[in-house]
Amino acid sequence: MHASVSVEVFSALEPLVPGEAVVAERFLHPRRGPVATPAAALLAADLRNRGVNARSSTLAGGTLPGGPQGSAVVHAVTYLARDASAVGFAVAVDHRDTDVSATVREVVGAWTGVLRTRRLLLAAVEPACGGTQRALGMAARERGRMPRLLGPLSANPFTMAELHAQGAIAVEDLDDVPPSATVMFPAHGVPLAVQAEAAALGLSVVDATCPLVSEVQQEIRELAGRGSTVLLVGRADHAVSAALLDQAPSATVLVQTLDEADRVEVDDSKRVAVVVAPGIPLAEATPVVAALRSRFGWIVPQHPATYCYAASDRYASVVSMATCSEVVLVAGAPDCADARQVAGWVRTCGRPAHIVNALHDVRPEHIAGASIVGTCAATSAPPGLIDQLTHVLSGLGPLATVGRTARTDLVGTAVTTVAPRP
Numbered sequence: 001m002h003a004s005v006s007v008e009v010f011s012a013l014e015p016l017v018p019g020e021a022v023v024a025e026r027f028l029h030p031r032r033g034p035v036a037t038p039a040a041a042l043l044a045a046d047l048r049n050r051g052v053n054a055r056s057s058t059l060a061g062g063t064l065p066g067g068p069q070g071s072a073v074v075h076a077v078t079y080l081a082r083d084a085s086a087v088g089f090a091v092a093v094d095h096r097d098t099d100v101s102a103t104v105r106e107v108v109g110a111w112t113g114v115l116r117t118r119r120l121l122l123a124a125v126e127p128a129c130g131g132t133q134r135a136l137g138m139a140a141r142e143r144g145r146m147p148r149l150l151g152p153l154s155a156n157p158f159t160m161a162e163l164h165a166q167g168a169i170a171v172e173d174l175d176d177v178p179p180s181a182t183v184m185f186p187a188h189g190v191p192l193a194v195q196a197e198a199a200a201l202g203l204s205v206v207d208a209t210c211p212l213v214s215e216v217q218q219e220i221r222e223l224a225g226r227g228s229t230v231l232l233v234g235r236a237d238h239a240v241s242a243a244l245l246d247q248a249p250s251a252t253v254l255v256q257t258l259d260e261a262d263r264v265e266v267d268d269s270k271r272v273a274v275v276v277a278p279g280i281p282l283a284e285a286t287p288v289v290a291a292l293r294s295r296f297g298w299i300v301p302q303h304p305a306t307y308c309y310a311a312s313d314r315y316a317s318v319v320s321m322a323t324c325s326e327v328v329l330v331a332g333a334p335d336c337a338d339a340r341q342v343a344g345w346v347r348t349c350g351r352p353a354h355i356v357n358a359l360h361d362v363r364p365e366h367i368a369g370a371s372i373v374g375t376c377a378a379t380s381a382p383p384g385l386i387d388q389l390t391h392v393l394s395g396l397g398p399l400a401t402v403g404r405t406a407r408t409d410l411v412g413t414a415v416t417t418v419a420p421r422p
């Protein structure tokens with residue numbers, strides 16, 4: 001690719017007003033002909049970030065030094081794609097505009113410096129698990145009499161905004177649900193007391209509790225009913241925990257860390273069971289389970305047929321992608337806990353992670369020197385951002401996009417009645 005890179009300055013008859021720069025949506029190269037410019041949005045955003053009034057437009061063309069001279073200077077970079085078509089970017093600025101010219105030179109130089117042949121490695125896994133998607137589908141089917149949504153659906157904020165626009169209203173508790181309204185329980189379930197209160201109030205309920213969550217709830221009740229203390233390996237801040245702890249409150253203890261596994265007290269060390277909260281990657285839970293098993297030799301383990309692998313598969317997909325990448329762009333909002341968690345997984349693989357919420361967050365230094373750029377979507381990723389990233393990177397050198405997914409399927413069990421996976 002580098003052999004075909006051409007960095008040139010043309011003169012052009014482009015009408016420009018002082019203070020502005022025109023980023024080419026496509027342009028006609030005097031020798032190479034029509035040039036595709038997929039990375040134009042990155043340069044336009046970079047110029048705007050630096051205070052330049054950048055607009056996008058088609059540049060009619062330009063002349064190389066020695067040809068007819070116009071009032072605009074076009075900074076153009078081109079290379080030849082695999083099919084010999086021309087790809088690149090170009091920015092025009094009025095030749096008298098020295099300040100903007102200097103910024104344009106800087107920006108064009110910065111993005112020229114990251115041109116290279118590369119792979120975009122995509123962790124091709126949906127941030128919303130099957131249970132959340134099932135809940136969203138149930139809410140959408142209530143079209144016309146949108147339910148009150150009790151608790152977080154753990155869905156993309158843009159999807160939630162659509163639901164709200166259709167009439168769905170998020171509520172914190174049942175006091176906020178009018179008697180005539182329908183209330184929907186989220187995929188991660190609600191405590192038994194909430195179910196009982198909804199029934200006592202005579203509310204119409206859409207129960208979107210994930211079948212796997214229901215199974216684990218039932219398992220906790222059964223284990224506690226047989227006299228065991230149930231050690232629930234999970235996280236206090238996870239939406240599923242409250243409804244699981246509530247199944248047998250006096251017999252269930254949340255264990256979040258190895259330290260807590262070392263310190264947790266039980267009434268009878270010979271009657272202990274361990275259950276992993278669904279929604280927690282097994283890679284996180286397994287060391288805590290192992291510590292509990294080594295402490296309590298008589299521990300009753302959860303039947304592995306009731307494990308949820310959604311979070312584990314997502315974790316494995318991200319880690320696998322990150323391990324093979326030189327840098328990872330996490331699509332999502334910087335204040336989103338999920339985006340920060342995914343970025344944390346990437347960093348534990350020893351790779352830099354940058355959370356990008358829009359194209360203007362992508363900086364040339366993020367991908368400088370990287371031949372393999374990883375990417376994945378957090379729950380807050382704006383719709384289409386991964387596709388936009390793929391598009392703009394295809395304008396910074398020949399690009400192949402490859403996906404990587406880890407998927408666990410339950411293919412056999414001695415248990416004959418396993419609830420269908422969502």
Ligand code: SF4
Nearest residue numbers: 129131210278279308
């Ligand atoms: S149990 Fe798994 S699939 Fe079901 S809602 Fe929780 S994370 Fe999603």
